[in-house]
Amino acid sequence: MTRPRSAPWILGGKRVVSFVLFAMALPALAWEPRGHHLIASASLQALPTELAPWFSGQEAVFIRASLEPDLWKANDASEVWRHRIACETYGGPAKVPLHEATARAQVGAFAFEQAGQLPWVIAERHRRLVEAFKARDARRVVLEAGWLCHYVADAQVPLHTTRDRNGKATRQKGIHKRWEADLVEHGVSSLPAAAGAEAPADLPAAIAGWIRESHSLIPALLEADRQAGREAQGNSEAHTKAFWSLQNRQVLQQLNRAAERSGGLVLSAWVQAGRPQP
Numbered sequence: 001m002t003r004p005r006s007a008p009w010i011l012g013g014k015r016v017v018s019f020v021l022f023a024m025a026l027p028a029l030a031w032e033p034r035g036h037h038l039i040a041s042a043s044l045q046a047l048p049t050e051l052a053p054w055f056s057g058q059e060a061v062f063i064r065a066s067l068e069p070d071l072w073k074a075n076d077a078s079e080v081w082r083h084r085i086a087c088e089t090y091g092g093p094a095k096v097p098l099h100e101a102t103a104r105a106q107v108g109a110f111a112f113e114q115a116g117q118l119p120w121v122i123a124e125r126h127r128r129l130v131e132a133f134k135a136r137d138a139r140r141v142v143l144e145a146g147w148l149c150h151y152v153a154d155a156q157v158p159l160h161t162t163r164d165r166n167g168k169a170t171r172q173k174g175i176h177k178r179w180e181a182d183l184v185e186h187g188v189s190s191l192p193a194a195a196g197a198e199a200p201a202d203l204p205a206a207i208a209g210w211i212r213e214s215h216s217l218i219p220a221l222l223e224a225d226r227q228a229g230r231e232a233q234g235n236s237e238a239h240t241k242a243f244w245s246l247q248n249r250q251v252l253q254q255l256n257r258a259a260e261r262s263g264g265l266v267l268s269a270w271v272q273a274g275r276p277q278p
Contacts (some may be wrong), residue, residue: 038255040257043194043197067146070083072108087215090107152262156255194260199271200265203265227242228242235267
């Protein structure tokens with residue numbers, strides 16, 4: 001996998017304003033800025049009190065960092081492939097290899113790159129956060145944790161686990177935005193306090209489980225969109241309302257899982273680093 005370069009961090013003053021305006025003007029990108037903002041904010045609430053001091057007073061920096069992977073696509077064309085995984089390339093979600101080297105050897109370099117690398121990017125970002133904690137670099141911890149949170153959130157989006165991520169094969173073009181952006185904008189103003197973070201015992205297996213779980217939601221998602229389309233008869237606003245009534249539980253469920261699991265991986269990195277204090 002092509003390793004992501006260190007991204008330019010946008011902090012303070014007018015550059016923050018520019019960053020926020022640019023983010024809100026972007027087309028549909030994963031959960032879009034609104035969804036990632038909600039997830040990042042809720043994930044901090046899941047952290048144990050011993051870990052919270054690392055982020056105290058740095059919440060806004062953490063949230064901005066959680067948006068930045070989508071912005072980085074403008075600087076690095078290969079970044080787009082780090083946000084998804086086409087499970088079909090490996091024969092289905094249950095057959096996606098746990099480790100990057102195995103996946104690359106199984107399908108070859110070109111297919112590996114084109115299928116996306118989301119599971120292994122999460123593992124790599126987790127490793128980088130462990131290093132940041134070990135170095136006791138408070139600024140780097142917040143930034144690395146924000147980037148990790150973004151990719152964990154993407155893994156909870158069903159359409160990020162399939163080759164047909166925008167409904168071309170099922171004649172449901174635009175479903176990507178309709179589900180993960182329009183529904184969030186329509187029905188989600190906040191998330192409940194996330195459950196206490198739990199560090200996974202086996203990180204590769206946990207990530208693989210998230211991918212399988214997200215992928216399993218696709219059939220119901222597609223059928224709900226078709227049903228909403230039949231009810232709306234071409235009216236986009238009516239479509240969104242009908243789609244929300246059918247999928248609101250799944251959307252909220254995946255947003256909450258994203259927050260809880262992001263917190264869990266931050267906790268895991270901290271524990272692996274020896275539970276350092278800032």
